[in-house]
Amino acid sequence: xxxxxxxxxxxxxxxxxxxxxxxxxxxxxxxxxxxxxxxxxxxxxxxxxxxxxxxxxxxxxxxxxxxxxxxxxxxxxxxxxxxxxxxxxxxxxxxxxxxxxxxxxxxxxxxxxxxxxxxxxxxxxxxxxxxxxxxxxxxxxxxxxxxxxxxxxxxxxxxxxxxxxxxxxxxxxxxxxxxxxxxxxxxxxxxxxxxxxxxxxxxxxxxxxxxxxxxxxxxxxxxxxxxxxxxxxxxxxxxxxxxxxxxxxxxxxxxxxxxxxxxxxxxxxxxxxxxxxxxxxxxxxxxxxxxxxxxxxxxxxxxxxxxxxxxxxxxxxxxxxxxxxxxxxxxxxxxxxxxxxxxxxxxxxxxxxxxxxxxxxxxxxxxxxxxxxxxxxxxxxxxxxxxxxxxxxxxxxxxxxxxxxxxxxxxxxxxxxxxxxxxxxxxxxxxxxxxxxxxxxxxxxx
Numbered sequence: 001x002x003x004x005x006x007x008x009x010x011x012x013x014x015x016x017x018x019x020x021x022x023x024x025x026x027x028x029x030x031x032x033x034x035x036x037x038x039x040x041x042x043x044x045x046x047x048x049x050x051x052x053x054x055x056x057x058x059x060x061x062x063x064x065x066x067x068x069x070x071x072x073x074x075x076x077x078x079x080x081x082x083x084x085x086x087x088x089x090x091x092x093x094x095x096x097x098x099x100x101x102x103x104x105x106x107x108x109x110x111x112x113x114x115x116x117x118x119x120x121x122x123x124x125x126x127x128x129x130x131x132x133x134x135x136x137x138x139x140x141x142x143x144x145x146x147x148x149x150x151x152x153x154x155x156x157x158x159x160x161x162x163x164x165x166x167x168x169x170x171x172x173x174x175x176x177x178x179x180x181x182x183x184x185x186x187x188x189x190x191x192x193x194x195x196x197x198x199x200x201x202x203x204x205x206x207x208x209x210x211x212x213x214x215x216x217x218x219x220x221x222x223x224x225x226x227x228x229x230x231x232x233x234x235x236x237x238x239x240x241x242x243x244x245x246x247x248x249x250x251x252x253x254x255x256x257x258x259x260x261x262x263x264x265x266x267x268x269x270x271x272x273x274x275x276x277x278x279x280x281x282x283x284x285x286x287x288x289x290x291x292x293x294x295x296x297x298x299x300x301x302x303x304x305x306x307x308x309x310x311x312x313x314x315x316x317x318x319x320x321x322x323x324x325x326x327x328x329x330x331x332x333x334x335x336x337x338x339x340x341x342x343x344x345x346x347x348x349x350x351x352x353x354x355x356x357x358x359x360x361x362x363x364x365x366x367x368x369x370x371x372x373x374x375x376x377x378x379x380x381x382x383x384x385x386x387x388x389x390x391x392x393x394x395x396x397x398x399x400x401x402x403x404x405x406x407x408x409x410x411x412x413x414x415x416x417x418x419x420x421x422x423x424x425x426x427x428x429x430x431x432x433x434x435x436x437x438x439x440x441x442x443x444x445x446x
């Protein structure tokens with residue numbers, strides 16, 4: 001097929017103006033490159049347009065073509081549009097212009113979530129809806145909220161990942177993935193990864209688990225890089241941009257730092273209205289995605305700043321800012337999301353207290369308050385033996401040692417075994433900080 005030069009000039013202007021491009025599929029499943037101009041108009045061009053450097057002829061080629069279709073000579077080509085590729089995510093349909101109906105798009109997402117998931121209350125459906133919409137404007141955010149679905153087997157965690165991966169921007173669901181592959185997928189394709197069985201995929205007792213965990217921790221803020229040494233060069237490193245929205249599912253809260261960057265959803269067993277994802281639901285999802293990809297392609301942000309984010313502080317503000325701004329854009333009431341954020345912090349605190357770290361800190365606090373453990377001549381507690389912590393928590397001494405090290409609480413050794421020296425100023429200061437962080441109020445003043 002021949003391509004006229006006016007189209008080429010249009011494409012080149014779009015590249016020069018740093019437009020956002022996306023590969024979409026038409027009704028015949030043919031790949032097209034699409035973009036939106038400043039007036040909101042949608043433009044399309046075939047994938048794989050090349051220009052012959054000898055005669056200037058322009059046409060669509062396969063990646064291995066070496067001969068110009070116009071001059072029929074072996075040549076080198078200038079790339080006008082990239083070749084088509086196999087999307088790791090659900091392919092996008094042709095975009096549809098959003099005019100005044102974004103609120104209806106939000107309602108449609110909310111409706112699908114109600115039909116396919118069993119959440120605890122309506123607020124959770126609204127949070128998930130705004131998260132989906134916000135994922136399409138990641139270029140507008142400085143921090144990226146993660147989702148964490150927590151629950152027992154058959155509680156709907158994987159189903160939540162599945163539905164949201166289809167709705168969110170370039171969502172891809174993984175049962176397992178290597179760190180190298182995860183890095184490349186995020187940096188190359190700008191995917192939104194959804195990881196199931198996170199407590200195993202992020203298990204820091206294995207090298208791959210530690211690396212996957214690091215990737216997740218580095219992707220929370222824009223500008224942070226995941227850095228690792230090159231295998232074939234000790235003097236060089238690889239820097240990867242792994243920032244963006246992410247989601248995971250686990251049986252429990254397994255890491256406090258990761259949980260603090262996430263919006264937690266505690267799943268419960270239930271039967272959704274639609275148990276199987278039939279063609280009707282998939283068609284509805286694709287219609288919604290046609291609107292959402294248009295939102296992504298807009299050259300200028302459609303969002304406005306809001307003073308509502310001032311109602312939250314610290315990490316909560318970072319996590320919820322994209323959602324609060326998106327909620328206002330949808331024309332919805334921000335009070336719901338702000339109240340949810342405050343409740344979320346309470347839930348997280350309770351979950352933190354139930355982690356192994358929380359159990360250990362609670363045991364140390366109680367032994368200090370009750371005057372148990374090693375004492376001085378005045379009867380004051382001076383040290384907490386690890387074996388005593390083990391007896392109170394039911395955890396083994398090795399696990400306690402590992403968790404204390406992760407909490408940056410120093411252990412010392414005596415003939416009775418390892419212990420925590422609370423007369424050490426640095427240790428005492430760290431313990432006080434941890435007690436406050438985990439919501440434990442110490443009644444004893446050293």
